[in-house]
Amino acid sequence: MLSYDDAIEVILNTVEPLSPVECSLSEALGRVLAQDVEARWDLPPADNSAMDGFAFAQTGQGSGAQLTVSDFIPAGGRFDTPVAPGSAARIMTGAPLPEGADTVVPLEDVTEFPGGIRLGGTPKRGQHVRRRGEELQRGEVILTAGTPLYAAEIALLGAAGAERVKVHPAPRAAVLSTGDELVELGEKPAPGQIINSNAPYLAARLREEGCTVLPLGIASDSAEDTEEKMRRGLEADLLVSTGGVSVGDRDYVQPVLHDLGFRLGFWKVAIKPGKPVLFGTVGRRPVFGLPGNPAAAAATFELFVRPALRRLAGFTDPFHPPLSAILTSDIEGGEKRQRFLWGTLSAGDSECFFTPSPRQGSGQARSLQGAQALLPVAAGSPGLAKGERVRVIVFRLPEGRR
Ligand code: AMP
Numbered sequence: 001m002l003s004y005d006d007a008i009e010v011i012l013n014t015v016e017p018l019s020p021v022e023c024s025l026s027e028a029l030g031r032v033l034a035q036d037v038e039a040r041w042d043l044p045p046a047d048n049s050a051m052d053g054f055a056f057a058q059t060g061q062g063s064g065a066q067l068t069v070s071d072f073i074p075a076g077g078r079f080d081t082p083v084a085p086g087s088a089a090r091i092m093t094g095a096p097l098p099e100g101a102d103t104v105v106p107l108e109d110v111t112e113f114p115g116g117i118r119l120g121g122t123p124k125r126g127q128h129v130r131r132r133g134e135e136l137q138r139g140e141v142i143l144t145a146g147t148p149l150y151a152a153e154i155a156l157l158g159a160a161g162a163e164r165v166k167v168h169p170a171p172r173a174a175v176l177s178t179g180d181e182l183v184e185l186g187e188k189p190a191p192g193q194i195i196n197s198n199a200p201y202l203a204a205r206l207r208e209e210g211c212t213v214l215p216l217g218i219a220s221d222s223a224e225d226t227e228e229k230m231r232r233g234l235e236a237d238l239l240v241s242t243g244g245v246s247v248g249d250r251d252y253v254q255p256v257l258h259d260l261g262f263r264l265g266f267w268k269v270a271i272k273p274g275k276p277v278l279f280g281t282v283g284r285r286p287v288f289g290l291p292g293n294p295a296a297a298a299a300t301f302e303l304f305v306r307p308a309l310r311r312l313a314g315f316t317d318p319f320h321p322p323l324s325a326i327l328t329s330d331i332e333g334g335e336k337r338q339r340f341l342w343g344t345l346s347a348g349d350s351e352c353f354f355t356p357s358p359r360q361g362s363g364q365a366r367s368l369q370g371a372q373a374l375l376p377v378a379a380g381s382p383g384l385a386k387g388e389r390v391r392v393i394v395f396r397l398p399e400g401r402r
Pocket residue numbers: 177178179181182194195196197198199242243244245246291292293294
């Protein structure tokens with residue numbers, strides 16, 4: 001059976017970034033830039049004051065020197081008259097430096113008297129002046145293709161005049177649940193029925209990942225219904241189904257996908273939970289058949305679907321950050337498959353701790369309740385001891401404590 005590492009290679013070799021689209025900066029949060037961006041202008045556009053104070057020409061004036069104050073220049077103001085030698089202009093932070101001035105002395109470093117100021121010390125020539133273009137120079141490449149756009153990048157692009165940018169779009173993911181035993185949230189389960197909890201879980205995780213969700217509802221355990229809903233799902237950029245993926249009498253995901261032109265990437269991976277996981281493509285579209293068991297569906301989402309989504313979205317490094325942590329309890333070994341254990345993180349003064357969740361069963365949605373990370377335990381591992389340093393896959397940071 002394929003190892004997790006080999007399965008991930010298959011995904012990375014198959015899934016490509018979605019074709020770039022142009023969008024406004026207000027739509028760009030969380031997207032990955034698909035072009036290099038140059039600054040449209042110098043920033044600051046002109047030499048300007050870094051302080052509220054007085055702008056003047058420093059020609060050797062020291063403590064006690066007096067300057068007449070000729071004018072006032074607010075931020076956003078314009079000032080066309082040069083400052084004469086021996087005089088100063090009152091200037092606010094961000095206001096353009098008037099011609100003739102090269103230095104700003106802050107308000108708190110002078111004594112004001114009617115019509116003028118007296119210097120409290122010797123201002124260094126050029127002090128508190130922000131030079132034209134010291135932040136950005138017109139034509140300079142400020143961000144390159146492949147850069148994820150968060151608040152800081154959006155501010156920078158805006159300041160540089162890039163109102164519209166080319167990005168890889170947010171993937172649209174279709175979610176299908178399968179199973180005659182399932183009813184939708186809000187319905188009352190009849191005997192033998194349970195609520196479809198995988199779909200709201202996956203929709204929520206997909207939204208957290210910045211995707212838009214195409215909900216396909218529940219397919220009954222029949223080829224016709226499964227095919228109809230899967231066809232609709234193939235309009236999205238990625239299709240995820242849960243359940244019905246094995247080779248039981250009532251498992252229709254694989255035969256239906258086969259009829260829809262499915263190209264197999266892999267079927268079954270040597271992991272626990274999540275062994276019965278299917279991946280492949282229809283056209284260029286990645287398709288995942290996740291196990292029906294809720295905690296197995298959730299684990300395979302983190303381990304396989306998320307990297308594929310990040311790839312579609314253009315991220316060059318599509319994985320959750322691995323974090324070094326100290327294990328807070330013993331873990332038994334002796335499993336033939338690589339395990340992934342749910343757990344919580346807590347931050348100490350200089351260490352992070354990983355506490356395995358009390359429930360790990362793949363059939364229970366409760367196994368992942370509160371979980372923030374998955375601990376990989378190698379196949380055939382003799383087990384791990386409390387206090388050991390481990391590397392965990394973090395998918396949610398713990399809340400902070402002061
Ligand atoms: P299956 O892979 O279809 O045999 O399903 C495996 C187990 O997962 C069964 O106990 C199902 O009832 C359960 N299951 C399948 N789909 C869902 C779902 N959408 N929500 C909750 N449980 C599910």
